[in-house]
Amino acid sequence: MVTMQDVAQAAGVSPMTVSNVVNARPHVKPxxxxxxxxxxxxLGYRVNAAGRNLRTGRTGTIGFAVPEIDNQYxxxxxxxxxxxxAERGLRVAIEQTGATRETEIEVVSTSRNRLYDGLLxxxxxxxxxxxxxxxxxxxxxxxxxxxxxxxxxxxxMPNHEGAREATEHLIARGRRKIAYLKRPDTDMDxxxxxxxxxxxxxxxxxxxxxxxxxxxxxxARAVGAALxxxxxxxxxxAFTDNLAVGAIxxxxxxxxxxxxxxxxxxxxxxxxxxxxxxxxxxIAPDHAVTAHTALEFLLERMxxxxxxxxxxxIPHTLIERESSR
Amino acid sequence: MVTMQDVAQAAGVSPMTVSNVVNARPHVKPxxxxxxxxxxxxLGYRVNAAGRNLRTGRTGTIGFAVPEIDNQYxxxxxxxxxxxxAERGLRVAIEQTGATRETEIEVVSTSRNRLYDGLLxxxxxxxxxxxxxxxxxxxxxxxxxxxxxxxxxxxxMPNHEGAREATEHLIARGRRKIAYLKRPDTDMDxxxxxxxxxxxxxxxxxxxxxxxxxxxxxxARAVGAALxxxxxxxxxxAFTDNLAVGAIxxxxxxxxxxxxxxxxxxxxxxxxxxxxxxxxxxIAPDHAVTAHTALEFLLERMxxxxxxxxxxxIPHTLIERESSR
DNA sequence: CTGAAAGCGCTAACAC
DNA sequence: GTGTTAGCGCTTTCAG
Numbered sequence: 297m298v299t300m301q302d303v304a305q306a307a308g309v310s311p312m313t314v315s316n317v318v319n320a321r322p323h324v325k326p327x328x329x330x331x332x333x334x335x336x337x338x339l340g341y342r343v344n345a346a347g348r349n350l351r352t353g354r355t356g357t358i359g360f361a362v363p364e365i366d367n368q369y370x371x372x373x374x375x376x377x378x379x380x381x382a383e384r385g386l387r388v389a390i391e392q393t394g395a396t397r398e399t400e401i402e403v404v405s406t407s408r409n410r411l412y413d414g415l416l417x418x419x420x421x422x423x424x425x426x427x428x429x430x431x432x433x434x435x436x437x438x439x440x441x442x443x444x445x446x447x448x449x450x451x452x453m454p455n456h457e458g459a460r461e462a463t464e465h466l467i468a469r470g471r472r473k474i475a476y477l478k479r480p481d482t483d484m485d486x487x488x489x490x491x492x493x494x495x496x497x498x499x500x501x502x503x504x505x506x507x508x509x510x511x512x513x514x515x516a517r518a519v520g521a522a523l524x525x526x527x528x529x530x531x532x533x534a535f536t537d538n539l540a541v542g543a544i545x546x547x548x549x550x551x552x553x554x555x556x557x558x559x560x561x562x563x564x565x566x567x568x569x570x571x572x573x574x575x576x577x578x579i580a581p582d583h584a585v586t587a588h589t590a591l592e593f594l595l596e597r598m599x600x601x602x603x604x605x606x607x608x609x610i611p612h613t614l615i616e617r618e619s620s621r
Numbered sequence: 622m623v624t625m626q627d628v629a630q631a632a633g634v635s636p637m638t639v640s641n642v643v644n645a646r647p648h649v650k651p652x653x654x655x656x657x658x659x660x661x662x663x664l665g666y667r668v669n670a671a672g673r674n675l676r677t678g679r680t681g682t683i684g685f686a687v688p689e690i691d692n693q694y695x696x697x698x699x700x701x702x703x704x705x706x707a708e709r710g711l712r713v714a715i716e717q718t719g720a721t722r723e724t725e726i727e728v729v730s731t732s733r734n735r736l737y738d739g740l741l742x743x744x745x746x747x748x749x750x751x752x753x754x755x756x757x758x759x760x761x762x763x764x765x766x767x768x769x770x771x772x773x774x775x776x777x778m779p780n781h782e783g784a785r786e787a788t789e790h791l792i793a794r795g796r797r798k799i800a801y802l803k804r805p806d807t808d809m810d811x812x813x814x815x816x817x818x819x820x821x822x823x824x825x826x827x828x829x830x831x832x833x834x835x836x837x838x839x840x841a842r843a844v845g846a847a848l849x850x851x852x853x854x855x856x857x858x859a860f861t862d863n864l865a866v867g868a869i870x871x872x873x874x875x876x877x878x879x880x881x882x883x884x885x886x887x888x889x890x891x892x893x894x895x896x897x898x899x900x901x902x903x904i905a906p907d908h909a910v911t912a913h914t915a916l917e918f919l920l921e922r923m924x925x926x927x928x929x930x931x932x933x934x935i936p937h938t939l940i941e942r943e944s945s946r
Numbered sequence: 947c948t949g950a951a952a953g954c955g956c957t958a959a960c961a962c
Numbered sequence: 963g964t965g966t967t968a969g970c971g972c973t974t975t976c977a978g
Contacts, residue, residue: 624955624956668955672957677957
């Protein structure tokens with residue numbers, strides 16, 4: 297392997313000067329720089345990241361832990377984060393937690409090994425009780441659904457408001473029997489709370505359909521089963537766009553068409569939402585702002601900022617499309 | 622920061638012994654191990670990855686460069702690769718190339734800095750002419766569409782056969798005017814070749830619809846425009862599932878229903894394909910095998926294997942669903 | 947503007 | 963079973 301030493305020797309300078317050239321530091325005479333660059337070219341030198349990391353204590357890589365990569369919402373967010381990070385010369389390593397508490401905890405603790413300069417953690421499995429596990433002296437920004445009091449910067453989804461608005465939209469469309477696809481794993485669901493608030497305010501009966509898991513197939517099965525059992529509803533407020541797609545699929549299996557027989561709303565505005573048939577009415581959080589702010593917070597922490605933990609609520613809009621027309 | 626030195630001192634042993642304990646090496650007396658572990662616990666010691674990396678010359682991280690993360694196909698593949706890698710104690714850093722030649726080249730050259738122990742490169746922009754750029758002394762496994770002669774392990778998609786089979790399927794369904802969604806960027810498209818082979822063999826006229834880009838929206842627009850111009854076709858063999866979804870969307874915009882008015886096939890069998898309405902008939906490459914084999918090849922290269930470059934063609938099946946019924 | 951010295955934290959090789 | 967020595971490649975002082 298070609299080292300800085302080798303380059304220095306070839307160019308007749310000290311390793312320090314090579315380092316200065318490589319890192320584009322000022323105060324290097326142009327001729328010297330030329331000579332060094334030529335030597336680098338000749339020898340095919342590449343800086344060794346490990347040496348640099350050890351010396352500087354930074355790796356130029358941040359970790360991004362998500363429940364599942366294979367999910368439009370996270371894939372989209374990852375793409376945004378990777379791009380934002382690349383603009384700042386940072387790489388992003390993806391960790392997949394499967395939304396389990398154990399894996400999330402493990403990610404937090406192994407990240408501390410300074411493998412990453414900082415961590416974006418999209419939590420799904422952690423709860424209030426795990427707050428102290430997050431009390432680490434390490435830059436972490438939380439992202440996502442759960443709301444708890446960890447003393448960390450937190451980017452939160454407009455869950456309650458968004459779900460309320462989606463439900464209100466269905467009510468405004470004249471629906472009276474609005475079902476909500478209820479996730480099985482937790483009772484702490486701000487989206488459900490938003491749904492309930494809207495339904496109750498309108499004097500309607502809540503209709504909750506429980507799904508096994510947060511994937512398209514589970515949603516399709518749950519909706520199909522509900523219809524088969526004769527449960528009556530004329531609209532569905534789905535917990536996510538994926539579930540909405542599944543709901544449409546489940547309804548189709550039962551011979552119901554959206555929006556003719558059933559209105560459906562989603563949540564997330566994944567790219568696909570605009571392009572399915574029917575296209576999805578959904579709550580659209582601003583993904584670009586999410587990625588940007590998360591990275592901004594993290595970079596500030598990585599730079600040593602000790603301002604009190606901040607909370608940022610992602611701005612959102614309701615996008616009306618065919619599934620609720 | 623707590624170092625091995627600190628732990629050694631606290632436990633009354635040498636740093637080497639701490640290293641042995643940390644790395645679960647044999648030949649450490651149980652009591653000593655206990656003492657060391659206790660000290661680690663007490664001090665909250667974590668191994669420093671940078672030090673280890675510098676010493677061992679490995680990072681425990683592989684790079685995975687894909688054209689775009691925000692694409693069901695790659696997101697799905699990434700999820701598989703991340704899981705496979707995690708099982709082997711490796712992390713995966715994702716690089717997004719945007720399918721451009723320049724970025725792909727850059728990824729190859731910066732990976733050499735030993736930031737990653739190896740690289741999976743899903744190329745889309747490189748061509749035969751760039752073969753020598755890939756002649757690096759560094760473990761790389763190519764993955765994906767392009768076929769060229771780089772002296773590297775290569776996992777290839779069954780593009781030609783798959784597209785031929787999909788087209789034959791449409792022919793078997795009685796269709797005579799089968800359109801193909803032609804990607805704009807290249808004439809080297811084995812899938813198109815497969816389509817042409819099937820169409821020609823059946824004595825049919827090829828119908829090529831050019832799309833601007835490989836996303837759902839472009840596909841929808843292209844199909845919409847083709848219909849608006851009065852182009853006649855009764856089936857579409859799409860280059861990917863995404864394009865198939867877009868085609869269905871474009872047809873819907875023109876008042877055509879799939880499969881009533883138009884049959885559509887995709888390619889990739891992304892998870893969504895089973896769950897859209899209508900569900901997609903598609904060519905299904907085995908994603909799990911793809912990820913597994915890619916990682917297997919890469920690990921062997923990382924271990925120093927110098928067997929001649931291998932080629933592995935991903936096994937596939939045709940899955941018939943609603944879009945061609 | 948450039949160089950010399952030192953050391954980041956870890957582990958391979960060998961000695962005991 | 964355990965310790966000693968040395969050094970991976972780089973950059974932070976500080977001196978010139």
